[in-house]
Amino acid sequence: MGRYKKGILGSFRGKIGNVIGSTWRGITYMRSLSERSNKKATEKQLLQRAKFAFAMEFLHPLYPVLTIGYRNQNDARLPINSAMKHVLRHVVEGEDPDLRINYGNLQIAKGSLETAKKESISIDEDEISFEWEPITHDEERYDNNYAIMLGIGEGLYPSYSVREFRRSNNGGVIALPDGPSGSVVHCYLAFYHEEHNGVSNGKYLGSVVIP
Numbered sequence: 001m002g003r004y005k006k007g008i009l010g011s012f013r014g015k016i017g018n019v020i021g022s023t024w025r026g027i028t029y030m031r032s033l034s035e036r037s038n039k040k041a042t043e044k045q046l047l048q049r050a051k052f053a054f055a056m057e058f059l060h061p062l063y064p065v066l067t068i069g070y071r072n073q074n075d076a077r078l079p080i081n082s083a084m085k086h087v088l089r090h091v092v093e094g095e096d097p098d099l100r101i102n103y104g105n106l107q108i109a110k111g112s113l114e115t116a117k118k119e120s121i122s123i124d125e126d127e128i129s130f131e132w133e134p135i136t137h138d139e140e141r142y143d144n145n146y147a148i149m150l151g152i153g154e155g156l157y158p159s160y161s162v163r164e165f166r167r168s169n170n171g172g173v174i175a176l177p178d179g180p181s182g183s184v185v186h187c188y189l190a191f192y193h194e195e196h197n198g199v200s201n202g203k204y205l206g207s208v209v210i211p
Contacts, residue, residue: 046096047095047096050096050097050099051088051092051096051099052084052088054092054096054099055084055087055088055091055092056084058087058091058092058101059080059083059084059087061157061158062083062108062150062152062158062160063080064160064162065108065148065150065158065160065162066079066080066083066108067079067080068109068148068162068192068199069083069108069109069110069111069148069190069192069199069202070082070083070086070109070110070199071192071197071199072111072197072198072199073110082110086107086110087106090102090105090106090107091103091105091106101154103152103153103186103204103207104186104204106186106188106202106204107201107202107204108148108150108188108190108202109148109190109192109199109200109201109202110199110201110202111192111198111199111200111201112198112199112200113142113145113191113192113193113198113199113200114135114142114191114200115190115191115200115201115203116132116133116167116189116191116200116203117132117133117135118132118133119131119132119189119203119205120132120205121187121205121206121208122208123176123208123210123211124173126175126176127173127174127175127176128149128151128159128173128174128175128176128185128187128208129171129172129173130147130149130171130172130173130174130187130189130205131170131171132167132170132171132189133170134167134168134170135167141193141196142167142168142191143166143167143168144166144167144168144193144194145166145167145191145192145193145198145200146162146163146165146166146167146191146192146193146194147161147164147165147166147167147169147172147189147190147191148160148161148162148188148189148190148191148192148202149161149165149172149174149187149188149189150174150187150188150189151174151176151177151185151186151187151188151208152177152185152186152188153177153179153183153184153185153186153207154183154184155179155183156177156178156179156183156185157177157178158177159174159175159176159177160174161173161174167191176210177210179210180210181210181211182209182210183209183210184207184208184209184210185207185208185209185210186204186206186207187204187205187206187207187208188202188203188204188205189202189203189205190202190203
């Protein structure tokens with residue numbers, strides 16, 4: 001791939017012959033068209049593609065949560081790409097077509113902020129109630145942190161909150177996801193500081209069952 005400031009006729013976007021011109025993060029570049037391969041994909045490649053598609057389908061509704069939870073990773077990836085790396089390595093299990101999610105391994109956030117203490121979850125009518133103990137030191141840094149709360153399960157559209165409750169509230173609620181009686185809802189908690197861009201590690205708090 002070549003970078004350039006001015007082509008013969010100035011920068012361009014699109015395809016001319018076997019050359020493609022484009023721009024990425026303000027950098028104008030040209031590259032040649034990829035040659036099509038007639039090689040049949042290996043079983044390992046097919047499995048990786050199936051896992052990637054499975055992970056993408058799982059992550060898509062979690063985008064508002066993960067863009068905050070993975071926003072300060074020290075690499076060049078977008079937050080959702082960092083989350084995808086974690087999910088492919090630690091969360092998606094099994095072999096195609098029997099792929100599955102290990103909910104206990106899912107981490108909704110990664111960072112250095114202090115996590116919650118003595119967390120608990122319970123069902124209160126049509127809501128999931130989260131509770132945690134307050135932090136008694138450095139209130140200025142922690143009390144105004146927002147809580148990230150998530151409830152998700154197999155076949156259930158996730159329910160979450162990212163800007164409704166503060167750490168100083170010592171608790172919060174999210175709606176119980178819609179689903180049939182007996183469905184398992186896995187619950188997660190993390191915190192983030194809006195101004196300082198800090199995020200805590202996410203915690204898996206266990207599960208509740210829809211009555």
